[in-house]
Amino acid sequence: MNWDQIEGKWEQAKGKVKEQWGKLTDSDITQIRGKRDQLLGRIQERYGCTKEKAEDELKAWERDVHW
Numbered sequence: 001m002n003w004d005q006i007e008g009k010w011e012q013a014k015g016k017v018k019e020q021w022g023k024l025t026d027s028d029i030t031q032i033r034g035k036r037d038q039l040l041g042r043i044q045e046r047y048g049c050t051k052e053k054a055e056d057e058l059k060a061w062e063r064d065v066h067w
Contacts, residue, residue: 001065003036010034012067020061023047 006013014029017039023046032038036058043054 001062001067003062006062006065007034007036009067013065016065020057021046 010033013034017029017032018024018026021043024042028042028046032042040051040054040058043049043057044051047054049057
């Protein structure tokens with residue numbers, strides 16, 4: 001699924017994001033508002049990983065997410 005679709009369906013995507021990255025708070029997810037770069041930054045921050053690691057995880061999630 002491409003990011004435009006995810007951003008357009010952010011209300012539905014929030015639950016799937018929370019399932020994948022449980023360390024993200026509800027406040028984090030609300031503030032992200034479907035913005036990919038903000039999600040990437042929060043993943044890095046909450047999980048203490050590199051940008052490359054967060055990017056790899058996010059790409060895999062985008063590829064595998066189903067509605």
